[in-house]
Amino acid sequence: MNKMKILVVPFLQSILLIGSLEAHCPVYLTVSLTGKTLQDTLLEINWGPYCYGPPQWVGIYAKDPTTSNFQPDFRIDGIANRTGKMITPIKLGKLHFPGGWNRQDASDQPATQYPAGKCLPHFVASYNGTELLTVDCLKIQPNWMAQIKDVNRLPLKDIFLPGTHASGAVFGSSNKSNSILVRDYLVVQQFDVWSQLVFGIRYLDFSIGYKNMNTENEADNFWIANENMLITPLVGILRDVCLFVKRSGEMIVLDFSSFPIGFYKHPEIY
Known part of the structure; x- marks a missing residue:
């Protein structure tokens, strides 16, 4: 019986480890090289590298999807590859940096410090069904x-x-x-x-x-x-x-x- 306990505990640990690996799939936004102007440049969804369990679907949002049940502006279903990317029809639009980080912002007022970064209004989230797995955003890093x-x-x-x-x-x-x-x-x-x-x-x-x-x-x-x-x-x-x-x-x-x-x-x- 003692031997069984010794075998079962590592087995359960291995199941938990595999489960965490399968749920782990980084999903993030970048800016593609498309567009005649910066505002017309399209956002790109990236996932991986080496997702052990790709999400069922991924959505792009203009607001943080963790704050409410927003509908995505764009959705991708059926991701099968462990690593990949897809150019979306969502445009970057005119850039406006928060917290005094635009070039033309008044220099007599100190800019807000964002040592962990600050999200712009472009979010990406991954799901299994209705279960939210990951959330990321296109963010500025002026004080990293x-x-x-x-x-x-x-x-x-x-x-x-x-x-x-x-x-x-x-x-x-x-x-x-x-x-x-x-x-x-x-x-x-x-x-x-x-x-x-x-x-x-x-x-x-x-x-x-x-x-x-x-x-x-x-x-x-x-x-x-x-x-x-x-x-x-x-x-x-x-x-x-x-x-x-x-x-x-x-x-x-x-x-x-x-x-x-x-x-x-x-x-x-x-």
Whole structure:
């Protein structure tokens, strides 16, 4: 009898473990690469990796589904794959950040601190029948480094910093050309640098070009470049970075990774 007890307890533990694994399936929202403008960009539902028990259905909501019995704006049924994604017809819409995190918000008032993030009005929830399994949202992360204890004492090699490539090559920052070259190669980012920082990016990668603009301010001569083309003045982006650091207190790493345009003709600016 004692031997039976010894065998049964691990067996029950294994059943509980398997049950918890089957119920575990992360479901979250990202922004797809579709849309001619940022507002027209579509939301994307992602699940996994390696869901041991995919939910029966997933819904997108404009409000937190845990606060009331809302009907989803979009629903996916019959998820079978353990890992996957699906572009939805739900548009991102015009971004409005809460708590004083819009660029144009008054700087004389301190912005609200969100060390654990703050949801935007885009939620995703997974269900088995009417049983709510998981809820997540598209959220901003303007103060995530504040929750890391003694982060100011950590060496950079011990910190994982989310970053973007060609951070200033932003959709809409170049001319309005419909050229395939501009749309598919020159432009890399959908979100401007300010929005990237509010969403939690802490490493920015810039290629810099030089063009004499014949103005009194020498800073006007420095541009964001990508694929050997000038995109947008650097000074405006640096102002955004400085404003964000002042408002958030977060650390931002700027990597001026290359200088592909104009510098070889102007050795005096090195």
